[in-house]
Amino acid sequence: MAKAQLSYACQSCGSSYRKWSGRCDACGEWNSIAEERTALSSVPKGLGHKRGNVIELVTLKSEARDVPRFASGIQEFDRVSGGGLVPGSAVLIGGDPGIGKSTLLLQVLGGLATQSGGCLYISGEEAADQVRMRARRLGYADADMHLATATNVRNILTTLDAGPPPRVVVIDSIQTLYVDSLDSAPGTVAQVRTSAHELVSYAKRKGVAMLIVGHVTKDGQIAGPRVLEHMVDTVLYFEGDRGHQFRILRAVKNRYGGVDEIGVFEMTGKGLMEVSNPSSLFLTDRQTPVAGSAVFAGLEGSRPVLVEIQALVAPTPAANPRRAVVGWDSGRLAMVLAVLDARCGLGLSGADVYLNVAGGLRIGDPAADLAAAAALVSSHLDRPLPEGTVLFGEISLAGEVRPVAQADARLKEAAKLGFTRALIPAGSKNIDSPMEIATFEKLQDLVDLLSGR
DSSP: OOEEEEEEEETTTOOEESSOOSBOTTTOOBSOEEEEEEEEOSSOSSOTTOOOOOOOOOOTTSOOOOOOOBOOSOHHHHHHHTSSBOTTOEEEEEEOTTSSHHHHHHHHHHHHHHHHOOEEEEESSSOHHHHHHHHHHHTOTTSOEEEEEOOBHHHHHHHHHHSSOOSEEEEEOGGGOBOTTSBSOTTSHHHHHHHHHHHHHHHHHHTOEEEEEEOBOTTSSBSSOTHHHHHSSEEEEEEOOTTSSEEEEEEEEETTSOSSOEEEEEEETTEEEEOSOTHHHHSOOOSSOOTTEEEEEEEETTEEEEEEEEEEEEEOOSSSOOEEEESSOHHHHHHHHHHHHHHHOOOOTTEEEEEEEGGGOOOOOGGGHHHHHHHHHHHHHTOOOOTTEEEOOEEOTTSBEEOOSOHHHHHHHHHHTTOOEEEEETTOOSOOOSSEEEEESBHHHHHHHHHTO
């Protein structure tokens, strides 16, 4: 008879403790440690003297099978996933509540089911009638797709083993599932880890593409143990601001494709629509040049994207000036401000600084340093940048402007959208563009240009 062992585990990072405490020492979260009961077998630990089975060994010269991918027909999703879903792969998709995760997966599953069928949607949060109503609204009423509402992992796997394995299975969501052999509530670390392990094992064994929805914490990370992201093959984040109509699907891990790829969708009354030219969304309608605005030629994965960076520098009598950043790293802004003060003598330390990436996009490309600095200098001097200008470049602590990768691709995207001038670092390679190119070695050169010296 197995005995029950009492333990405590952090619901944010999965760290286990012998007794309860108010704060997790591993991740620093407060009130995240909960009680869990695990079955402790009376069988001694270890493998013992029983021999296992001999595994098959192969060499690198062995013939590898070329497994075809399942293309959904939604080009933005297929781009992020690396060209389509791979049979036997597990994909984890996280996002804020109400951002459109279920809608996106239902459209992907509907596109796959329309082509050849063999798709199953299992929901632990909605009834089958609710999923059916959404499918009709999205235009997939006649798709060859099966629906189910279940939360017991044992029942789900028994149902899947009862017939021929489907091609693609959607689990919405992993936090609602539970394994009846564990004495803990759904959503706890043990339940999420065990449920994901059983589903991923089935996907690998049967060659089924498994799409798993995961909830996120207040910090934007997928809830549950961190090992959940290690167990799956691909991790996608569905991002967006509810105040904007478009959503961004971003790959942060992909064993079958590139990471940092993005797919852009627009939320409409008929579901998520693909955006083939996202640069046109992230640029505002620029009738006349405005001080404090700069266009950055960025790179998201393999896709060049143009976004507008807006800055406002305002004097303040307060002793502690305010720094507000939306869509960019606040530490990066502090570094750029320090370089502008120390190397260029602008004296921005006593002013309120506001920086915003238009359109709700969050960028992490270091090449945005030069565009952010140009927007700050433009606002401080109240002088707009020349019309039709794009910028990119990384700024060092010495005030130098360093070259960045794929400068030619960035310039081609800017030229396609009608920009005529580019301010880029000196030393950029493979430049072949009809645009007027101005290069800089130091940030002081950009300040001199904007100040009219």
